[in-house]
Amino acid sequence: MSHFIRNAWYVAATSDEINTSQPLGRTICNIQIAFYRDSKQQIQAVEDFCPHRGAPLSLGYVEGDNLVCGYHGLQMGADGKTRSMPSQRVENFPCIKPVPVVERYGFIWIWPGDKDAADDSLIPVLEWALDPKWAYGGGIYYIKCDYRLMIDNLMDLTHETYVHASSIGQKEIDETPVKTTMENGQVVTSRFMENILPPPFWQNGLSANDLPTDQPVDRWQICRFDLPSHVMIEVGVAMAGKGGYHAPADQKASSIVVDFITPETDGTMWYFWGMARNFKADDNALTASIQEGQGKIFAEDLEILERQQQNLNRFPDRQLLKLDIDAGGVQARRMIERTMKKEQPSTANGAA
Amino acid sequence: MSHFIRNAWYVAATSDEINTSQPLGRTICNIQIAFYRDSKQQIQAVEDFCPHRGAPLSLGYVEGDNLVCGYHGLQMGADGKTRSMPSQRVENFPCIKPVPVVERYGFIWIWPGDKDAADDSLIPVLEWALDPKWAYGGGIYYIKCDYRLMIDNLMDLTHETYVHASSIGQKEIDETPVKTTMENGQVVTSRFMENILPPPFWQNGLSANDLPTDQPVDRWQICRFDLPSHVMIEVGVAMAGKGGYHAPADQKASSIVVDFITPETDGTMWYFWGMARNFKADDNALTASIQEGQGKIFAEDLEILERQQQNLNRFPDRQLLKLDIDAGGVQARRMIERTMKKEQPSTANGAA
Amino acid sequence: MSHFIRNAWYVAATSDEINTSQPLGRTICNIQIAFYRDSKQQIQAVEDFCPHRGAPLSLGYVEGDNLVCGYHGLQMGADGKTRSMPSQRVENFPCIKPVPVVERYGFIWIWPGDKDAADDSLIPVLEWALDPKWAYGGGIYYIKCDYRLMIDNLMDLTHETYVHASSIGQKEIDETPVKTTMENGQVVTSRFMENILPPPFWQNGLSANDLPTDQPVDRWQICRFDLPSHVMIEVGVAMAGKGGYHAPADQKASSIVVDFITPETDGTMWYFWGMARNFKADDNALTASIQEGQGKIFAEDLEILERQQQNLNRFPDRQLLKLDIDAGGVQARRMIERTMKKEQPSTANGAA
Incomplete structure (x- = not known):
């Protein structure tokens, strides 16, 4: 049985742990998460599970705003929806869970719980x-x-x-x-x-x-x-x-x-x-x-x-x-x- | 639960992994097997378990056509029947399972399933x-x-x-x-x-x-x-x-x-x-x-x-x-x- | 299920394993034990569990006749009763189990079973x-x-x-x-x-x-x-x-x-x-x-x-x-x- 709150912001990484090319795979509150920076350097976080064959997306690489699976090239968007895959129609691919994530104060904050409740004004103010x-x-x-x-x-x-x-x-x-x-x-x-x-x-x-x-x-x-x-x-x-x-x-x-x-x-x-x-x-x-x-x-x-x-x-x-x-x-x-x-x-x- | 066929030939080793003196212990399809070459250099395979006290036979050595247990000297035949043991009558010793084995094409093939069904003409032909x-x-x-x-x-x-x-x-x-x-x-x-x-x-x-x-x-x-x-x-x-x-x-x-x-x-x-x-x-x-x-x-x-x-x-x-x-x-x-x-x-x- | 006798003397260490300053943590017959020498160089043994927060006492140090927990300074006596703790009244602290221990013949002997039955004349005589x-x-x-x-x-x-x-x-x-x-x-x-x-x-x-x-x-x-x-x-x-x-x-x-x-x-x-x-x-x-x-x-x-x-x-x-x-x-x-x-x-x- 887990003994932690789910609807809250946790520090998951420091800003400098997530560079511009290589995703970071890390488990937070029992959720396997792939973190990466999109084309605007904004941090994104999704479940670390490719819906195609289950490989960890964090073993792949970033292309534009998407995370590319290193096994067969599926491109995952930051919203957990597959954007593309070579020679495939991806509209009906199952989604993975996007994880609310905010970069602030040099830290990466994630919200493991209910996505709709993730309000970034709840991140503590570090004066x-x-x-x-x-x-x-x-x-x-x-x-x-x-x-x-x-x-x-x-x-x-x-x-x-x-x-x-x-x-x-x-x-x-x-x-x-x-x-x-x-x-x-x-x-x-x-x-x-x-x-x-x-x-x-x-x-x-x-x-x-x-x-x-x-x-x-x-x-x-x-x-x-x-x-x-x-x-x-x-x-x-x-x-x-x-x-x-x-x-x-x-x-x-x-x-x-x-x-x-x-x-x-x-x-x-x-x-x-x-x-x-x-x-x-x-x-x-x-x-x-x-x-x-x-x-x-x-x-x-x-x-x-x-x-x-x-x-x-x-x-x-x-x-x-x-x-x-x-x-x-x-x-x-x-x-x-x-x-x-x-x-x-x-x-x-x-x-x- | 296992998800493999048992009545079939699997490659278990390459020919050069099994030399003339030292047995090889290897698990294939959940069976612990001791492989060795007999006096005619023919490959033999038996369960890797000495019926005396349970030591792995693969820790022993080869003598003639038998595998000698390295703990107390029991001599195991390729048919899984104990041949001899110093100062002991071995007729009623429990048998271990011999594993059908064939050397072909530079590989050692074993049949983990029903021994009577092991037909070596079923080994694939590698032209x-x-x-x-x-x-x-x-x-x-x-x-x-x-x-x-x-x-x-x-x-x-x-x-x-x-x-x-x-x-x-x-x-x-x-x-x-x-x-x-x-x-x-x-x-x-x-x-x-x-x-x-x-x-x-x-x-x-x-x-x-x-x-x-x-x-x-x-x-x-x-x-x-x-x-x-x-x-x-x-x-x-x-x-x-x-x-x-x-x-x-x-x-x-x-x-x-x-x-x-x-x-x-x-x-x-x-x-x-x-x-x-x-x-x-x-x-x-x-x-x-x-x-x-x-x-x-x-x-x-x-x-x-x-x-x-x-x-x-x-x-x-x-x-x-x-x-x-x-x-x-x-x-x-x-x-x-x-x-x-x-x-x-x-x-x-x-x-x- | 354990297959050993509890009411008997076992060798737990050699004399030179337990020096005068550093306790030794060792498990014997499934009991985690902290061994140490008191001010008279006599060997003492207690369960390796601080009643305050559960830290192993063997990570601490010896002071006089007591074992000092390395986390918050609780002082444990050889009888399993807490002697003192900074700014605390310790009379009602729960006890831990003292383990009967004897040093003889260059070995440390412990009795994992019923304390009252621990008779050191039962230690074998090593002429x-x-x-x-x-x-x-x-x-x-x-x-x-x-x-x-x-x-x-x-x-x-x-x-x-x-x-x-x-x-x-x-x-x-x-x-x-x-x-x-x-x-x-x-x-x-x-x-x-x-x-x-x-x-x-x-x-x-x-x-x-x-x-x-x-x-x-x-x-x-x-x-x-x-x-x-x-x-x-x-x-x-x-x-x-x-x-x-x-x-x-x-x-x-x-x-x-x-x-x-x-x-x-x-x-x-x-x-x-x-x-x-x-x-x-x-x-x-x-x-x-x-x-x-x-x-x-x-x-x-x-x-x-x-x-x-x-x-x-x-x-x-x-x-x-x-x-x-x-x-x-x-x-x-x-x-x-x-x-x-x-x-x-x-x-x-x-x-x-």
């Missing part, structure tokens, strides 16, 4: 992606676990003390209580640490911001979960006593950890991770250096999540604990389940 | 294999797909335009209609293209035959499917207007593409491919060069067939199209199914 | 491990087969003639009858060969013992199976006519082949193999040389056992033969089954 004062760097990981384990992971940053001990972790994280609230349809888990020493990652951040690295700081982490499964985390440090989160820009280093968590199948996921920052936005070397550092840190989560998943599969009947630090993940899962229930046609009325 | 004016080169591929996908592939050469664009493919193939007929128990799909330029593979063929490579030619492809699953394809080009398929020998280059398609299991297959030609038969370097070229071309089919199979597994309920170009494969599958039905004892009469 | 006149060398192999195939293998050394032809095998082994008896709760299979030439492995043994290598010897093999699945084999050669097994020490070379056979899951196993000898016990180079030789010999069994298992899976309905040479394995399996039956609560009384 940092539009503002030239911000820079962004990120990457993709493929992880063999239920995507909800990643939501739990990101909504409880206590794990940084243990999993990321040498970079962003520090003892004060798991000694400081968190607060979980609902704000405007988001689950928000926040933690504020005062008068502590900055860990190595933030020493670099302060240094890049021309601030001292050996002085006490105030540190914050504000995790915001949105449906269907995005987590944006405001993180930063300010020189101690300067106002913390609200300190003036020249007294702090801060950024937004960007996490788009996309189910591939029921037990596997795509992880689009990145960091958006509003200091030294033009410094490409700094962007690359942060990206490399973050890539290494987030790779530390991969093994623990995959091994956790294997363990849960072995012990399917055990109840996990739901502590205060887990409240963010628990609330996020509840939001998902409530929304999933609304998506399903009611089947509970009537006799068995 | 080119007996005639010194012909040369042959070929190879083996292992492919993770239902063997019938390969029949479809070979009975519809339209795919050459797309899959083999740089060697034997050309646009005129998929612009020229095919004709599918039944002739003497064979399914025959033929295509004749007139006054076209020869593709790279045939430029080489013309050149090897001392003919010009930049002149228009007439090209033909005649695919012949035989039970249980062999496809022989007459292919060639003649200088345009010289009679095409019927042109005199010095005006054409032609050959026979040889395809023995053998199920390993329900979802995997062995592909014995090769080419027989009747020009420059003594030129071993040419044979090797054609073999290398053909090997590369046929390797291009592997990925598409395996990915097609994966896609069909994901979408098990979708009907595939049966176009005119697919008629050869469709007819071949029907012949297989009709023959399979006759093989099964009728079970439809009587009450449930 | 050679306590006596400085003996030396030991060994290793571990992981094998994808039912552990009982290894018992069969070791209780019938006829296979040496075939599987180990170049080292310890010789024709006289399978020409000499074996005798299988029950002695003090052990299954004992013995074979005595008189006046034969020593095979290469024993030529080395004689040579190490300053005895001639080209003279006839008397050779013996006495295999002793003990529950749950240990096989100790007394092996050796004596100069012919000097008393064989009972010859004086300066006329023979002998040793004990040590085999602890431990199920990992129903279809996989850990094989702890080694050799204990009572000559030149101080010669570490000889120990290393014998260990290397034995490692190569025992690796020859791996392929045949894994392929035998695959074959048995393919032919699940075939009965295997039970010859005189198989009597040791047959008796050992019967002892296991009788003991397993006693372990299960009787369910046969009463109506369905």
Whole structure:
């Protein structure tokens, strides 16, 4: 049984993964999809299944606005209707499903559910992606676990003390209580640490911001979960006593950890991770250096999540604990389940 | 459920795969078989299962006319009866199944079905294999797909335009209609293209035959499917207007593409491919060069067939199209199914 | 269905596999276990499952007497009770199962069954491990087969003639009858060969013992199976006519082949193999040389056992033969089954 919402926008790829000639085959929410760019460079997405003999269309190539099957030359339109095939009349060929797709903010977004409900105004607004004062760097990981384990992971940053001990972790994280609230349809888990020493990652951040690295700081982490499964985390440090989160820009280093968590199948996921920052936005070397550092840190989560998943599969009947630090993940899962229930046609009325 | 005929000869190996000392273990039509050469160099085949403790006999060695199990020294005869075992009386040991096997034309043929029906006059006659004016080169591929996908592939050469664009493919193939007929128990799909330029593979063929490579030619492809699953394809080009398929020998280059398609299991297959030609038969370097070229071309089919199979597994309920170009494969599958039905004892009469 | 005894001591690891800092995760008899050394270097073993979110505890680290989960810092005690977790009250956390564990003779022994029945006086006494006149060398192999195939293998050394032809095998082994008896709760299979030439492995043994290598010897093999699945084999050669097994020490070379056979899951196993000898016990180079030789010999069994298992899976309905040479394995399996039956609560009384 699947545990994800279908009527929602998911990040399926980054813009630069889909070039102008070669289609990309990728599974999102159990749907095999062929992505390509048409003659106007617009992204198109259809089921990755040629109606002729079932070959994956993503093994073919693009011609004009169509995807050409690499087996026998069937030309598929972006609407899922066959346009042509050598020496064939194609009017009555069966259609395949076009998948609503939008390119925005450097990401490719797809809507796995009801096509008519796909409203692109529902794509979250990423202000940092539009503002030239911000820079962004990120990457993709493929992880063999239920995507909800990643939501739990990101909504409880206590794990940084243990999993990321040498970079962003520090003892004060798991000694400081968190607060979980609902704000405007988001689950928000926040933690504020005062008068502590900055860990190595933030020493670099302060240094890049021309601030001292050996002085006490105030540190914050504000995790915001949105449906269907995005987590944006405001993180930063300010020189101690300067106002913390609200300190003036020249007294702090801060950024937004960007996490788009996309189910591939029921037990596997795509992880689009990145960091958006509003200091030294033009410094490409700094962007690359942060990206490399973050890539290494987030790779530390991969093994623990995959091994956790294997363990849960072995012990399917055990109840996990739901502590205060887990409240963010628990609330996020509840939001998902409530929304999933609304998506399903009611089947509970009537006799068995 | 298996979809292959059992009472028929299949190619199981090439002669040179089975040397004089080491047995070969290979699964054909879901039967695990140990092949070996006896003291007269004659090929023998028995189930690959030692009746003592179940070890594969193919891990052992040959002694005289017997196969010696490499675990405890049981000696198995080619008739499936244990000949001896150190310090044991073997008269009452259970038998294993001997598998009817014939070596002919450089191939090892086996009959997976009813032993008493195994008549070696039913092995197809390969005239080119007996005639010194012909040369042959070929190879083996292992492919993770239902063997019938390969029949479809070979009975519809339209795919050459797309899959083999740089060697034997050309646009005129998929612009020229095919004709599918039944002739003497064979399914025959033929295509004749007139006054076209020869593709790279045939430029080489013309050149090897001392003919010009930049002149228009007439090209033909005649695919012949035989039970249980062999496809022989007459292919060639003649200088345009010289009679095409019927042109005199010095005006054409032609050959026979040889395809023995053998199920390993329900979802995997062995592909014995090769080419027989009747020009420059003594030129071993040419044979090797054609073999290398053909090997590369046929390797291009592997990925598409395996990915097609994966896609069909994901979408098990979708009907595939049966176009005119697919008629050869469709007819071949029907012949297989009709023959399979006759093989099964009728079970439809009587009450449930 | 599992086919092993649960209330018994199994070898789970060697002492040197578990160092002082890093836990070891290993599955024994279908139980995922985290092993570690506490502050007194004593071995502890608990289920490899953190009660917080299910991460494997073996990915964490040791702190004092506890195992710290590498995900969120929960501290697990050796009794399966959570000791602490940052900012949490842990009194009511669910427990995990502690696994009875003992370190003895250089091995780690675990008891997968009823904890209260775990009596360490039931660990077999290994006299050679306590006596400085003996030396030991060994290793571990992981094998994808039912552990009982290894018992069969070791209780019938006829296979040496075939599987180990170049080292310890010789024709006289399978020409000499074996005798299988029950002695003090052990299954004992013995074979005595008189006046034969020593095979290469024993030529080395004689040579190490300053005895001639080209003279006839008397050779013996006495295999002793003990529950749950240990096989100790007394092996050796004596100069012919000097008393064989009972010859004086300066006329023979002998040793004990040590085999602890431990199920990992129903279809996989850990094989702890080694050799204990009572000559030149101080010669570490000889120990290393014998260990290397034995490692190569025992690796020859791996392929045949894994392929035998695959074959048995393919032919699940075939009965295997039970010859005189198989009597040791047959008796050992019967002892296991009788003991397993006693372990299960009787369910046969009463109506369905």
